[in-house]
Amino acid sequence: MHVVLIFYTVLGLIIGSFLNVCIYRIPLRKSIVFPRSSCTRCGRQIPFYDNIPVLSWILLQGKCRFCGASISFQYPFVELLTGAAFLVCGLKWNFTPPTYVNSLFLSATIVLIFTDFHHRILPNVLTLPGIIAGILLSPFQDPAVYMDVLSVKIAGLFEYQTARAVLPWAGSVSGAVIGGGILLVIGFGYQKLRKRQGLGMGDIKMMAMVGAFLGWRLTFLTIFAGSFLGLLAGMYLIVFHKQTLQAKLPFGVFLGIGSALALFYGLPFLEWYLPA
Numbered sequence: 001m002h003v004v005l006i007f008y009t010v011l012g013l014i015i016g017s018f019l020n021v022c023i024y025r026i027p028l029r030k031s032i033v034f035p036r037s038s039c040t041r042c043g044r045q046i047p048f049y050d051n052i053p054v055l056s057w058i059l060l061q062g063k064c065r066f067c068g069a070s071i072s073f074q075y076p077f078v079e080l081l082t083g084a085a086f087l088v089c090g091l092k093w094n095f096t097p098p099t100y101v102n103s104l105f106l107s108a109t110i111v112l113i114f115t116d117f118h119h120r121i122l123p124n125v126l127t128l129p130g131i132i133a134g135i136l137l138s139p140f141q142d143p144a145v146y147m148d149v150l151s152v153k154i155a156g157l158f159e160y161q162t163a164r165a166v167l168p169w170a171g172s173v174s175g176a177v178i179g180g181g182i183l184l185v186i187g188f189g190y191q192k193l194r195k196r197q198g199l200g201m202g203d204i205k206m207m208a209m210v211g212a213f214l215g216w217r218l219t220f221l222t223i224f225a226g227s228f229l230g231l232l233a234g235m236y237l238i239v240f241h242k243q244t245l246q247a248k249l250p251f252g253v254f255l256g257i258g259s260a261l262a263l264f265y266g267l268p269f270l271e272w273y274l275p276a
């Protein structure tokens, strides 16, 4: 068990290294396979021994071996984040299929968080295959995420709520439709009221992907958590950085963090709130 967990975490670090390539190249519409990584200043190819996740960055003290250009802390950070995501998925689902489904989901989410942060884009090449993958992999997802809530009125007086299992694909498809739909409605309403675009199509497709992987209940929690985090960030910018309310926040960043919180803390929260 421990050896497997260590290997799986190291796999996460290596995948994180690949996610760095995706974060850098997808917005530039470059291939994520070829050519091999090179320094963005001097253009020299990075030798394999300088491409070891986290370790190389520490050994090189965050500088290119050839020209000394500084290498962003984001590279080891994304690797550590992905390693941690894999570790937590291994611990939570004990190497049953949901471990792998959610490692994939979190990997895609990490790329979306960073492309949105740097470029304000949530690339279709991630969100659209993400929606399909979420639906196709739904039989392998933790069935608890697709639970539905059944309300029963007892003698017209008390309302008793209980969770019931639904077919994975039905939970996944309805999650995608509801996740994308809520953001579509919010975005449309905002545009009507404020006469400017508040949400992009990327946010809508990202939430359809979240819904496909996490079902509609955790999708609701993702939107609540994401909006709350966005609100905190907005207040921080207004108070400490003298930004105006018009400042455009990368909402996908907050939705991504919110979806990870919903995945790990959402079900215990729902059990507490809606005892079965």
Ligand SMILES: [Zn+2]
Pocket (backbone or CB within 6 Å): 039, 040, 041, 042, 043, 044, 064, 065, 066, 067, 068, 069
């Ligand atoms: Zn260089």
